[in-house]
Amino acid sequence: MNIPSLLRRRLYKVNILSRLVSTSKEEKIEIPYRINRGPTDILRALESTITRDTTAAHYKYHDDPYLIPMNNLAKRSYAMAQEAGRKAAHWVRSENPELFNHKECDPPIEAFFPKLVYDENSEVTEMDLLHVIERNHVSDAALINNLLKTKGVEIAPETKQSLLELLCYNNSEEFLNEAFIEERWFRQSSSNREKQRKTWKDGSLAEEIFNSIENPNAETYSAIIQGMAKFNQAARAYHLFEEAQNKGLILNVDSYNAIIKVINFLKEAYDMRWTFVINLLEQMKATGLKPNLETLNSVLYTLSNMGGSKIVKDFAVKTLREFKNLGIEPSLGTWYYLLIIFCKDRGPKSGILNNILNQIEHKQHEIYDISDTYFFVTAMDVARNHLNDISLGERVHKLLLFGNNYNLIGDSYKESIYYRHYFMLLISNLPIEEFMEKTYNHLVPNIYVPEPSVMKEVLQQIDLNGAIEYVPKIWSDMVVFNHTNRQDLVNLILTVMVENQPPTESDLVEKFCNIAWDIYTIIDAINEEKFNMIKFTGEILGKILTLVLRNGDFTKACDVFEKLDDKHNIIVGVPSFDSLSLFVDHCIANKSPSRAIKCIQYASDSGFPDILILGARLNEKLTLDESHLNQLSKFINLKIH
Template sequence: MYLSRQLRLLPRANIACSLSSSGAHYTTAAPAEDAPIEIPNRIERSPTDLLQALASTVARDYTAPHYKYHDDPFLIPMSNAAKRTYAMSKESGRKAAKWIKEEHRELFMHQEAQPAIEKFAPSMVYTEDSVVDETSLAQLISQGELKDAVLVYNLLEQKGNPISPELKQSLLELVCFHNNQEPIPEEYIEERWFLQNNKRRERSGKTWKDGDLAEKLYSEIEPKTPQSYASLIRGMAKYLQCERAYALLQEAGEKQVQLDTNTFNSVIEIVSFLKDTAEQRWQLCKDLLNEMSQQKLRPNLGTLNAVLQCISTFGNFKVARAAALQALPEFKQLGVNPSLGSYYYLLIIFCRERGPVSHVIVDILNDISGKEFQIQHPKDTYFFATAMDVCRNHLHDKSLAKKVDELLHTGKNYDLVGDSFKESIYYRNYLALLCQTESTEDFMLSYDLLVPNIYIPEPGIMEEILRAIEINGAVEYVPRLWSDMVVFDHTHRESLLLYVLRILVDNKPNPDSPAQAQLPEQGAKVALDMFERVEEAIKRLRKVSFTGQMLGDILTLLVRGGSYEKATEVFAHIDKNQHRIPGTPSLNALIEFVDASVQEKSPSQALFALQYAVENNFDSRELAKRIHEGFTLNETHLSKLKSLVGESFLDK
């Protein structure tokens, strides 16, 4: 160490001399020839490449909620409704901040960042008195500000300022794309997803605004250009003004106007609205493809997916399957490779609910297994949810579901899982399939991994999980699942409550199983918790209410768990409200309560149970026998017993 420090201090020319004088036989290496320095080509990097590289070194934390939620125990959503509410609330806060920025713009005129960030500055406000020109309009169109662009266009028209055809064409494209409706800003992701899901549930129909600004702009552009035709046709097709879009396409063909591939794609997508039968749709689809061929237009991925979308609407399975098998090889010869959206259409074509069983997903997974995909088509985000649905409902195949899940977690494929609604559908089918096909221990490992931060089971899935646990005899998991149901706000589902109680009542603990040693006490806690929650729900006028069967099962579990005092409170509730409670507890529940009363030496409670049985037309002989044999009754209790079952019974 000392020698190395001394070497650094010596001049380079004296190193060899110093080493030789010290007795060490070291020499410096001969100077290498000057090698040419090769400067590598610059690699274009995006602003987030460094962050993505860092993020790739960290695996997903399954114990933490999604980053869009606050990492605070009180602000982590524990139900699907809370997930949506919290996410929308966060965006609502952004909207409030944006509103304040616009309303009090004088407070935000400073620019701290260099270069300046336009989003942080208040937006320009245009009024009827604003001084505008073509440059203002061009800037607004480039920024996608539809409302202000239309206002500036109207101002220029009113003042008689000339507007170039190119600028009108740009405005026409913007208006047609949005149907002259102000779009939701891109940063409001949750709101856009929520609205899309609502629109998906609604019946699709024409929303194109006839005679609006788009058609006015189109009429002003003279002579008509291929771009003007394309803009209006695509806009009408997107908003389902199908007949006029197809008529414009035919008009362009008659006038020898050369349209582009994407315009034909938009019309192929609406063929199902133009024709009724499968044969007519397929014929029109082929006619449009032939017209593209005559115009020397090369099909692209959008063409393939538009054709498959058209085929997926065929009601005749045989025609749809034959058409799909005919189209795919032709597109492959043209060098058009399918995307995940193409495979999505193949799944809905071949794997129909009422059609024959198809294993096309096996071939698809063999073809794309281990590959990483990027978004190429809007329907790409539908593949994973649909594939998992096919694995569960069409084939009921766990191994295929595992392959789909492995593909989802390959590279950045998880970005294509879609919005939170599709992600929920994916994991709903995945968990439901696993609970039906795996052992309870293996399933609970997957359950712990996914629930609750990635997926929260709906009541229907929770019922399937409970059914699988009952079939496998793993009743020890029921108290834990009840805790999850409380957290997930499933306690107002009467069918779920009855199912939990029935499992615990019908499946007595196995004395040889250490895992079920504490089950009676845990069952009693579940029953008491359920009783208190339903009582609270009744006070709040919620949907759930007591039934005779529910209270009988609660009574049984409390007795088995050694909570006799609580059991007497529950029975008092049953007796007091018997005229308002639909149904009655089972006779077995009353027998177990009487047996517990015998053990606790409480003849009064046993006689109350007997009286309830007599009033509700039960066969009370078994109860009377147990009371008579289990107690040494005094005169008062004996006379009560005689009044209920008669002296003849006691003389037997």
Template sequence: MFLSRRFQFINKLTKNRYINSISNVSMQKTDATANNEEIEVPNRIHRSSTDILYALASTVGRDPTAPHYKYHDDPFLIPVSNMSKRTYAMAQESGRKAAKWIREQHRELFLHQEAQPAIEEFVPKMVFNEESVINNTTLNDLILRSQVTDAVFVYNIMKEKNIEITTELKQSLLELICFYNNVEPLPEEFIEERWFKQNNETRDRSRKTWKDGDLAEQIFNEIEPKTTSTYAAIIRGMAKYYQVERAYAMFEQALEKQIDLDTTTFNAILGVTNFLKETADQRWELCRQVLQQMATLQIKPNLGTMNSLLECLTTFGNYKFARSCALQVLAEFKLLNIRPSLGTYYYILTIFCRDRSPVSHVIVDILNEIQDKEFSIEHHKDTYFFVTAMDVCRNHLHDKSIARKVDALLHTGNNYNLIGDSFKESVYYRHYFALLCQTEPVEEFMQTYDKLVPNIYIPEPGVMEELLKAVELNAAIELVPRLWSDMIIFDHLGRESLINRILNIMVSNKPDISIPIQEQLPQQFAKVALDIYNKIQETQGRAKKISFTGQMIGDILTLTVRGDDFESASQIFTNIDKNQHRIPGTPSETSLLEFVNSCITHKSPSQAIVCLQYTVENNMNAVAMAKQIHNGFTLNEVHLSKIKSLVGDSYLSD
């Protein structure tokens, strides 16, 4: 209803503007006729079918408090942990894949047409067999749709049936197979699976995966005469899948035959020079030779050439040599009026800001150059810039102000589209949060925390531990109950270091109940401690469990005592006493003394004497506790004899 009213308003507004413009044009025409002036009608601006949606979206902006559009807008279906985010997104894509499988397996149920003209995506894919009627047109359609498996199958059937295949069609098939390495690509609609697959592929990005002797090489040998496109396809394919030695051999063969290769093919060779030579000097010399060949053949370099050279320089162990060469490359390409992309700046940061190299502030010069500019994808490494820049701000410079500038650039225009996949986005905010947590007052940091968590970013356990350290350093103990609640939601309960950290903060920073903001903290801390106790109890018997330590369970006992929850404290101490041979370590003497004081307050001498017995059995100082019990209770003969049997008469002396 809201949208329909808004569109009615826009239509009415557009109509009124049109009438006014007609009236203005008529008046201008009358005036122009009187003054013999020419009327200039502006050119028509082409508008796409979605321009009005972009215009409406620009008036709203991004809402950081709302979940991503890919999740259902239901509180019970919105993920609040990194694992559930990926699980929910992949589950949604699994549903699409299941629907697609049903459509392919039961194609007879989907023969009706949903729209006129028909939408190809709604139609089941054709199934080919040896009896199918095929021709060059069939193969060409499959190539245009990037259906690698079906295209290869149809090609083989055409070969068996001696159907003539044109050279142009063989060339197109060769390019398709070389680009995908004869592997069916993942459909474009499966974005989440594509992102997850890319994260796994980065681990094996330097491993040779080219299929030697496969169909690509067979088609290459069949094509005669071999053209620039033929050599370009096979060289790029081999270089892309790291069959680098044969790619370079093909490259030299093409040059010997005086075949004019294009710039992209030269870029592919430049991108793998680090695999062809061992030392930095040899690699740089090979790059110079390739560039000289380009100059001799009058092949104009482009952005890919510059980025391929810089990619090679990132592999140089000698950082001084790498920096010197990088500056030469940037100067040369600046003379050629080739503008860097974000991928170029990513390589520059990788070269200048290494772990064991001198500190470089090159990122400051980069940000001064590109500040307030909007970028689009020009190179496949453009999406690596922001995550690398934030890594440099945190680990190389440890500078909050520069990190703020990087984040401002990310949110300029549509630059957020270059954040990359969900994994890079998570790493970016991991560095950003950790840096702000270490350099900002905790009150200012929590403003950023409130804005981004949990819909944009969910802190990993390491970041949460940094936040707890900041809370402890700033004595902002009023944040502990909220952070514990977030730790439960974010599924961080399996981290023993986090549990020990939050217990230590609550025990070491005793709330001042005279301060209004801390008045309810003792009871809240007791609830948190009891919650921790119950969560650990629930994990017993599981494969991944957290075991109590003496210090941990002693802190829980202390907090329940301070929160005036004597019943829970008694249960916890009973667990300590019964399982003292299973629990490594012992609670501190301070924890046990506070429990005895609570026993005195709640008039429970039997519990206090059991605590005294536990102290004696674990070789702790029991005299002070015995004095405390003797002075706090009116004891009968049974209790006095028990105390005497444990510690003797020494507790009666001053």
């Protein structure tokens, strides 16, 4: 019965198979003669098979338990220590160049040779000048240029132009050696803030060279304009820009872009700025210059400094479309500017992040503009602070992890801000269990070490959800991350433990007791002269007292209470009445009436009104002798009248 149908099915399958085979025969597979591989292609292919191991410290740290950094400070100092070693090696080589001149290897590795040193007596030629320009040695270039000048050697205009560009590019300052990757990674982006004021060195060598060129051409003008604009010497840059135009020179696109970028310095009013931008774009069109990505980003940068009105947003989108029509693809930096234009702190909420993500998701992005590295941190900021939308946050994170996009994170500073926003977004929107299991345990501490503010939020969420099983973990992390000197955090974790009392049979009671005792010993051990230290307060001690007592640890409780009683003149605040009352109860249980009376006296001194009850309880449970009663009546009577 079944056989025919089975057979038919077989036949059908064979048919399909044969069809597949026949089609594949028709297709011609072309085997390329040879694919040229670059020197790093094989390495990159191998590297792409390795994913980040979140359970291990970063590759740059030594794989040794004592040398694995556990908090941000250690991460930075360990990496910088390594960098310092690298620098020391460079120093030794530059101090003793004669020791490093042996040419053992063939082909010779130039990176290992000592740098050629030029001084006033060096015999130099134009070739030397070209050589140092090629290697971006600004100070050497300046020196050689001077030497050539004093000797009266005429330099070719191309070399001079090249030197001028080098000087303009970095404001006649030396570049950071590219070997120092760690330093660049950890360097705080303070330079960003510096960008807001004029840093161009007036009368520097760059200007000298510019002035020494008799008939400056468009390229010469472009170089000096771009340099001045880059370091915010806006007025003079624009002056030269106009001068060049009056001479009928056709400047390149980059100098237009540079001027657009400093319009904020040139014009005060927003509408003036915008007409200025339009004007420049019209000029570009009139001279037949094709704008580029940099132009787009410069216009958006200017718009991003023009407030959050609707018209600005309108201009921004129109600009984007204009450049899209020209066939210029926006880079991540473009999207960064759009985000800061649309998502102002004050102002209507904008869903533009969603539209942007639709454009750029599931793609690997390259760097085209320096501002590209600001995108991810800003996008996460918008997802958290502007929209508080967890799905957008996850999409941004997914994009970051796609391909090599992680390279665009910027530097360590941006990275940690990015994760701060990401954590804050997840904490407040995910169930605490999911957050702890999937995110916290995954990323902490090797990828990200939470700042105290993030820790605080985690603790608050634990409190809110009563998820006290995470408290021991959080506390041990706090110890590792050096958060134990934060008064607010210590107080908060104590509050969480006091207010979410675990059931008596759970082992958490003991763990909480240990944590409380840890806190006590940590604060107790702190040298009082230390600046900005955490101090005992009545509140903290009261909570420690409660937690210790819940575990039935009477001797520790007595220690805590004695500290409270002895130092009552320097300890700020008083513990809660509940903890004192609990202590009295335990005194009763441990048949220690004198301690109980001391506690009642402390309570009375602190102005608690209910000591009567405590006294009554003590009297009821224990038979007090005469002296005890006398003591008790002294301060209780005082209140009763």
